Amino acid sequence: xxxxxxxxxxxxxxxxxxxxxxxxxxxxxxxxxxxxxxxxxxxxxxxxxxxxxxxxxxxxxxxxx
Numbered sequence: 001x002x003x004x005x006x007x008x009x010x011x012x013x014x015x016x017x018x019x020x021x022x023x024x025x026x027x028x029x030x031x032x033x034x035x036x037x038x039x040x041x042x043x044x045x046x047x048x049x050x051x052x053x054x055x056x057x058x059x060x061x062x063x064x065x
Contacts, residue, residue, distance in 0.1 A: 003037050003039075003063065003064055003065050004034060004035070004037070004062055004063045004064060004065075005061065005062055005064075006031070006034055006035050006048065006062055006063075007035040009052060009061070009062060010031075010035075010052070013052065013053075015052075017031045017032065017035075020048070020051055020052070023051035024044075024047040024048050024050070024051035025047060026044060026047055026048070030044065031048075034048065039065075045059065045062075045063055048062065049062055049063075
């Protein structure tokens with residue numbers, strides 16, 4: 001069911017779920033849902049990608065869909 005690499009990337013950057021959620025302006029529960037393979041809106045994906053310090057063009061590094 002895993003459709004993304006968010007957990008691995010977040011942990012490699014040593015960022016907590018709470019910190020990533022705060023930087024992306026979304027809830028920590030949303031981060032958990034995404035890491036568990038649940039779908040999310042395009043806008044949420046954009047926020048997460050930018051909060052990780054990536055460019056939008058790097059979306060395939062995080063999300064495989």
